[in-house]
Amino acid sequence: MLHTAYRPEKEMGLRRIFTDSGHLVRPAVVLIAALGIFLIIRALVIPKAFGQYGHYRPAALMEIRQRPIVYAGQDQCVMCHDDEAKTRAAGKHAHVACEACHGPLASHANDPAAHVPKLPDVANLCRRCHEKDAAKPPGFPQVVTAEHSGGMTCNSCHQPHNPHL
Amino acid sequence: MIPGVDGFMYPNEIELQWGLLIVLYPYITGLVAGAFILASLERVFKVEAVRPTYRLALLTALAFLLVAPLPLQLHLGHPERSMEMYLTPHTSSAMAMFGFVYLWYLTVVLLLEIWLDYRVDIVRMAQSTTGFMRLVYKALTLGSENVSPAARRIDDKVGYTVTVIGIPSAFLLHGYVGFIFGSIKANPWWSTPLMPIVFLFSAMTSGIAAVLLLYMASVKVKKIPIDMRCLDTIGKYLFYTFLIDFTLEMLDLVHRTYEADESFRSLDFMVHTRLMFSQIILQILLGTLVPLALLAANQLWKFSEAKRRVMYLTAALLTMVGIFAMRWNVVIGGQLFSKSFLGYTTYKVSFAAREGLFTAVGLMILPFVIFVVLVILLPPWPERSET
Numbered sequence: 001m002l003h004t005a006y007r008p009e010k011e012m013g014l015r016r017i018f019t020d021s022g023h024l025v026r027p028a029v030v031l032i033a034a035l036g037i038f039l040i041i042r043a044l045v046i047p048k049a050f051g052q053y054g055h056y057r058p059a060a061l062m063e064i065r066q067r068p069i070v071y072a073g074q075d076q077c078v079m080c081h082d083d084e085a086k087t088r089a090a091g092k093h094a095h096v097a098c099e100a101c102h103g104p105l106a107s108h109a110n111d112p113a114a115h116v117p118k119l120p121d122v123a124n125l126c127r128r129c130h131e132k133d134a135a136k137p138p139g140f141p142q143v144v145t146a147e148h149s150g151g152m153t154c155n156s157c158h159q160p161h162n163p164h165l
Numbered sequence: 166m167i168p169g170v171d172g173f174m175y176p177n178e179i180e181l182q183w184g185l186l187i188v189l190y191p192y193i194t195g196l197v198a199g200a201f202i203l204a205s206l207e208r209v210f211k212v213e214a215v216r217p218t219y220r221l222a223l224l225t226a227l228a229f230l231l232v233a234p235l236p237l238q239l240h241l242g243h244p245e246r247s248m249e250m251y252l253t254p255h256t257s258s259a260m261a262m263f264g265f266v267y268l269w270y271l272t273v274v275l276l277l278e279i280w281l282d283y284r285v286d287i288v289r290m291a292q293s294t295t296g297f298m299r300l301v302y303k304a305l306t307l308g309s310e311n312v313s314p315a316a317r318r319i320d321d322k323v324g325y326t327v328t329v330i331g332i333p334s335a336f337l338l339h340g341y342v343g344f345i346f347g348s349i350k351a352n353p354w355w356s357t358p359l360m361p362i363v364f365l366f367s368a369m370t371s372g373i374a375a376v377l378l379l380y381m382a383s384v385k386v387k388k389i390p391i392d393m394r395c396l397d398t399i400g401k402y403l404f405y406t407f408l409i410d411f412t413l414e415m416l417d418l419v420h421r422t423y424e425a426d427e428s429f430r431s432l433d434f435m436v437h438t439r440l441m442f443s444q445i446i447l448q449i450l451l452g453t454l455v456p457l458a459l460l461a462a463n464q465l466w467k468f469s470e471a472k473r474r475v476m477y478l479t480a481a482l483l484t485m486v487g488i489f490a491m492r493w494n495v496v497i498g499g500q501l502f503s504k505s506f507l508g509y510t511t512y513k514v515s516f517a518a519r520e521g522l523f524t525a526v527g528l529m530i531l532p533f534v535i536f537v538v539l540v541i542l543l544p545p546w547p548e549r550s551e552t
Contacts, residue, residue: 016315017315017319019311020311020313020315020316020319021316021319022309022311023284023307023309023311023316024319024320024323026307026308026309027276027277027280027307030307031272031273034272038251042251042252045252046252046253050253051253055253055255133176134173135175135176
């Protein structure tokens with residue numbers, strides 16, 4: 001490219017052009033060396049088989065699969081806690097999963113005696129879903145909790161499993 | 166009621182995610198692109214009059230380019246992860262691709278062009294200096310001291326080619342920044358295909374103004390006579406690009422007003438209230454109309470040298486302020502209203518925070534420090550280089 005751009009005077013031989021444009025090779029070498037170093041670092045640091053299934057590490061799938069399960073799923077809870085299940089099914093919380101309020105309890109479901117769960121902190125629990133917020137759909141039951149409860153805990157009037165009074 | 170919030174705001178809109186540093190980012194890249202385009206005027210379009218600013222403009226571009234990614238790094242909670250963008254870039258991410266545009270521009274365009282242009286000086290200084298500086302210059306020669314006339318002629322040709330490649334690269338560099346904003350379809354304040362073009366021209370405007378200021382400053386510092394023909398020519402180009410920039414922005418405004426889509430009432434309200442100062446007063450009145458009038462006056466009438474100098478100085482300073490205000494209004498303005506078009510929030514700049522005012526001021530000073538270092542290392546003035 002350089003040689004076509006540059007038209008040498010007649011008396012100049014091809015050799016001279018080479019010596020006079022020789023220095024241009026140097027930044028090119030620096031650039032290629034930098035690119036090479038980058039590619040080596042890249043090969044070293046990016047995870048093996050990156051992109052095999054998509055733009056992520058394929059090994060991540062295995063790692064995630066190996067994590068312990070923390071949620072039991074409500075089908076499990078219902079098997080042992082028939083009373084709560086019945087109460088809940090009768091009220092407005094029928095479609096709120098047990099562990100949405102109780103937190104992940106797989107360990108408890110596997111061995112109830114060894115892992116007795118703490119009861120939810122009612123003062124913060126109900127607020128999380130029912131605090132008044134203009135961004136919530138207007139049909140969703142919401143209250144300004146501070147005004148509504150008058151400082152009492154929600155479960156002194158509502159029953160958590162069937163919030164109807 | 167949340168202080169600073171009027172009307173209906175979605176919860177995730179109340180606090181701005183992009184603050185002052187993201188305002189700086191397009192501002193700084195804009196200066197790079199603008200300065201480079203001014204340099205290429207001399208090189209490619211053979212505008213001899215701006216010759217005295219050629220090297221100055223290249224060094225300005227380099228100084229600002231080195232700082233350009235820093236606001237983004239500081240904005241990230243995990244700056245070290247930004248490297249992932251180079252290692253495993255996602256082709257659907259404009260930001261990831263931009264990283265490569267940046268590297269291309271830095272290495273293949275700017276560094277190469279500066280090296281080619283300074284080679285003769287570097288080789289001379291490698292021979293005339295001693296000690297540590299000698300080593301630095303030796304390293305900068307990359308081991309070749311061939312500065313024969315034939316070699317210089319080749320350098321000139323190659324430098325020309327690099328500049329020709331550099332112009333679309335500079336356009337890409339800043340067009341891209343505009344593209345990133347312009348392609349955010351959820352935000353009506355940003356989402357317009359005009360955005361890259363408006364950004365480009367405002368970049369050129371601010372870059373030219375910056376070089377003009379740096380030229381005037383360096384002439385003062387070096388106590389060398391100012392080249393009025395050069396100043397007049399830069400003033401002329403500043404006027405032209407600013408005029409195009411202003412026209413484009415007004416086109417955008419007129420188009421929005423006439424189209425008056427569902428976002429218009431909200432945006433209009435904002436311009437009349439929260440953006441009144443930064444948009445109408447700072448950007449349009451002080452930052453555009455006044456400098457345009459000053460520059461236009463110079464095209465129409467002949468003023469004395471002293472007067473012209475003051476006029477250019479004022480115009481360039483106001484231009485810098487105006488373009489900064491424009492960046493501010495784009496970045497901050499685009500986040501002040503709710504996507505419901507029913508509410509507005511406010512933005513407060515914090516002081517000593519990671520993304521606060523002090524950081525921003527530091528980031529604006531840094532390119533000037535780099536510039537001074539570069540000027541000491543690679544003096545752009547022929548006077549010095551002849552000694």
